[in-house]
Amino acid sequence: xxxxxxxxxxxxxxxxxxxxxxxxxxxxxxxxxxxxxxxxxxxxxxxxxxxxxxxxxxxxxxxxxxxxxxxxxxxxxxxxxxxxxxxxxxxxxxxxxxxxxxxxxxxxxxxxxxxxxxxxxxxxxxxxxxxxxxxxxxxxxxxxxxxxxxxxxxxxxxxxxxxxxxxxxxxxxxxxxxxxxxxxxxxxxxxxxxxxxxxxxxxxxxxxxxxxxxxxxxxxxxxxxxxxxxxxxxxxxxxxxxxxxxxxxxxxxxxxxxxxxxxxxxxxxxxxxxxxxxxxxxxxxxxxxxxxxxxxxxxxxxxxxxxxxxxxxxxxxxxxxxxxxxxxxxxxxxxxxxxxxxxxxx
Numbered sequence: 296x297x298x299x300x301x302x303x304x305x306x307x308x309x310x311x312x313x314x315x316x317x318x319x320x321x322x323x324x325x326x327x328x329x330x331x332x333x334x335x336x337x338x339x340x341x342x343x344x345x346x347x348x349x350x351x352x353x354x355x356x357x358x359x360x361x362x363x364x365x366x367x368x369x370x371x372x373x374x375x376x377x378x379x380x381x382x383x384x385x386x387x388x389x390x391x392x393x394x395x396x397x398x399x400x401x402x403x404x405x406x407x408x409x410x411x412x413x414x415x416x417x418x419x420x421x422x423x424x425x426x427x428x429x430x431x432x433x434x435x436x437x438x439x440x441x442x443x444x445x446x447x448x449x450x451x452x453x454x455x456x457x458x459x460x461x462x463x464x465x466x467x468x469x470x471x472x473x474x475x476x477x478x479x480x481x482x483x484x485x486x487x488x489x490x491x492x493x494x495x496x497x498x499x500x501x502x503x504x505x506x507x508x509x510x511x512x513x514x515x516x517x518x519x520x521x522x523x524x525x526x527x528x529x530x531x532x533x534x535x536x537x538x539x540x541x542x543x544x545x546x547x548x549x550x551x552x553x554x555x556x557x558x559x560x561x562x563x564x565x566x567x568x569x570x571x572x573x574x575x576x577x578x579x580x581x582x583x584x585x586x587x588x589x590x591x592x593x594x595x596x597x598x599x600x601x602x603x604x605x606x607x608x609x610x611x612x613x614x615x616x617x618x619x620x621x622x623x624x625x626x627x628x629x630x631x632x633x634x635x636x637x638x639x640x641x
């Protein structure tokens with residue numbers, strides 16, 4: 296447990312940030328609320344009785360003051376293309392671990408490219424994409440891979456009952472579209488490709504009771520960044536159920552609505568992670584509720600392992616490289632139900 300250690304949460308008043316603050320409190324940590332909106336910080340401070348520190352990604356000194364005296368920082372403030380680099384720089388200056396919940400592909404690619412050497416030389420721990428997208432899929436693929444040292448392909452398929460995007464998701468998506476333009480990205484043959492054709496639509500055989508569903512193939516998410524940073528897999532592909540893919544981009548789709556006292560929505564998810572080598576495949580399946588809410592136990596479990604020395608790497612590393620994947624997934628119960636299926640022939 297946290298034993299009263301203070302942890303800065305940048306973007307604490309956002310939809311996911313609030314879940315993270317609640318999870319930190321549940322596990323015995325003392326969150327320090329940080330962000331650029333003074334009014335929202337003040338309101339959350341009154342609500343929780345926690346310390347609030349106004350800080351902006353555009354003002355390095357304010358970030359250093361917000362992070363001063365804390366044990367670590369969790370960055371929940373999107374669009375992450377604007378916040379990751381400044382907050383990591385501040386974490387390096389004040390010498391504390393950094394974790395974020397970024398799902399933006401380019402922002403995560405930048406983290407690995409721009410900070411790998413510096414963080415390793417400083418002996419610092421930087422864990423990007425420690426969230427539903429990027430972290431959980433990476434852990435599942437790593438656990439499924441087991442003792443294999445390499446594989447031909449990894450496939451991570453998402454079945455969401457619905458996808459009502461938060462305001463933060465919409466802002467991040469807009470930044471990504473502006474940055475990427477007409478291209479979409481996929482990872483094949485051990486490298487990134489820019490494509491202008493439409494992604495394929497196909498049927499994915501999800502485990503029962505979900506069963507076969509129509510999915511958008513090459514619906515590239517942050518897992519396609521994290522998995523190949525540490526696993527020798529030439530092709531990494533993510534898939535999204537077609538209905539959810541349509542909902543998340545529709546302008547009239549409402550934001551998530553609370554369905555219980557914790558603030559979780561009634562959205563459910565199933566992740567089917569399949570690693571293939573030749574005609575053999577290994578599979579890990581995860582089930583749970585609310586992709587935004589479940590990010591909180593993911594990132595706080597990661598934080599706890601970092602602060603208690605249960606890590607396997609130094610520098611910038613994804614969840615699957617930084618932690619014991621099978622043990623980490625087991626620790627997520629009851630938030631996430633995970634099943635590792637027997638090896639099978641295709």
